[in-house]
Amino acid sequence: MSSPVAVPYIEPWMSGSHAEVPAAGRAVLHALELALDDLTKWTAGLTDVEVHARPLGLPSVAFHLKHLARSVDRILSYAEGGQLSAEQLAVLKTEQTGDESLAALLAEVEASFSNAAGRVHVLATADFETFRGIGRKQLPASLGGALIHVADHTQRHVGQVVTTAKVLVALR
Numbered sequence: 432m433s434s435p436v437a438v439p440y441i442e443p444w445m446s447g448s449h450a451e452v453p454a455a456g457r458a459v460l461h462a463l464e465l466a467l468d469d470l471t472k473w474t475a476g477l478t479d480v481e482v483h484a485r486p487l488g489l490p491s492v493a494f495h496l497k498h499l500a501r502s503v504d505r506i507l508s509y510a511e512g513g514q515l516s517a518e519q520l521a522v523l524k525t526e527q528t529g530d531e532s533l534a535a536l537l538a539e540v541e542a543s544f545s546n547a548a549g550r551v552h553v554l555a556t557a558d559f560e561t562f563r564g565i566g567r568k569q570l571p572a573s574l575g576g577a578l579i580h581v582a583d584h585t586q587r588h589v590g591q592v593v594t595t596a597k598v599l600v601a602l603r
Contacts, residue, residue: 436541443468455575456555462582463544463551466589470540471594474533475494482533482543482567486598496536497526499558502588507550509565510577547581554578567598 449457474482474492482492505519515523533537552559559575574581 436471437481452552454550455559455578459551459555459578459582460548462585463547466499467541468545469589470499470537470592473596474537477533477596479530481599483530484538486595486602489595489598490591492533492592492595492599493526493529493531493536495588496540496549496564496594497529497531499525499585499588500536500539503543503547506577506581506584507547507554509563509572510554510574510581511550512574514562514567525588531573533578551578551581 442462444458446461448464449460452460467470474496477492482496485491488499500524505515505523508515508519554574555578557574559578562573563572563574563577563578564570565572
């Protein structure tokens, strides 16, 4: 009996998926998929206590997971030409609190990214140069800038989750 052949990991951007979406939107979708892959991989084995710990004063993994899920929703609201709702503002204030399990936090991220995928599909065909005002002060941005920020902001926080998870494991 032969050993099973290991299939190499193929990053989402090399998978050929989302071919129906214009390239920039497709890149955002791939960034979200890669983020979920990395979050799942690097948080595997962490306890619920570790997820809420702040090793060496770093923000907790729980904070980053909540922030990831919720910031994608907020940035897409701006991309869609809207402002933040009262509910989004209220939820923003809870990102640093709570005692959710790792499973619940990852489920929130997955649900957020799934919702975001549908929104990105719609936005990806629009004119990326369309003005988008950000926040109460209506800071100048564009639809394209907001969409790309979904990807770059997500990857920034994924990197912080990976770093904090490595520190937690090293401190065991």
